Amino acid sequence: MATKDCAGWMSVCAIDDIVPDTGVCALVDGEQVAVFHMASGELYAIDNVDPSTGAAVLSRGLVGDLGGHVVVASPIHKQHFDLCTGECLESPALAVHAWQVRREGDTVQVRRGDA
Template sequence: MLAKTHTWTPVCALDAIVPHTGVCALVNGHHVAVFRLGDDRVHAIDNIDPKSGASVLARGLIGSLGERTVVASPLYKNHFDLATGECLEAPEHSVAVHAVRVEDGRVLVALN
């Protein structure tokens, strides 16, 4: 089986994202929420809240539930695991996770 190759899209400078917050980016026409944690780890998930259809997940609150780092949707307060995209309250509303990395101080995202 061949490994999937990623097309990396620069989103912004890491310093443009305040720690413990997210930003929305349009990557190849796809709304992506990019989050920066306090230790400068970054995560990227779909930005569309599956329950409402609104592009709002980047504006959610980051926290933890047990061992999971999550974002709470600002609309319905569902929690999405930043590592897996799983919606903890309603797994049928889970979102896609995207590859993300920091290179030379810039955040790059590749759609999965």
């Protein structure tokens, strides 16, 4: 389904492909992106590669709220990444890129850029 429009938005999956409060991985312009769909309807997207290990696992982490931040916990070392900014709450030097994400009808789209 990966198609890109002229504004740079890439369609990555149908909204129903993401179980609420979980993430999936999408390949966008050769980069792995972790896309999260919250039960409340919000969508978030960050790089999928855990910067402390190089493993592509963030889409498989547990999501939740930590001190008012919507986060995913890396499955390996349990660092918490803010889904809005990509910042690692335990070690800001380990931040990942936050992608722009939106829903167009039943399709989830992402693009690189400032979140």
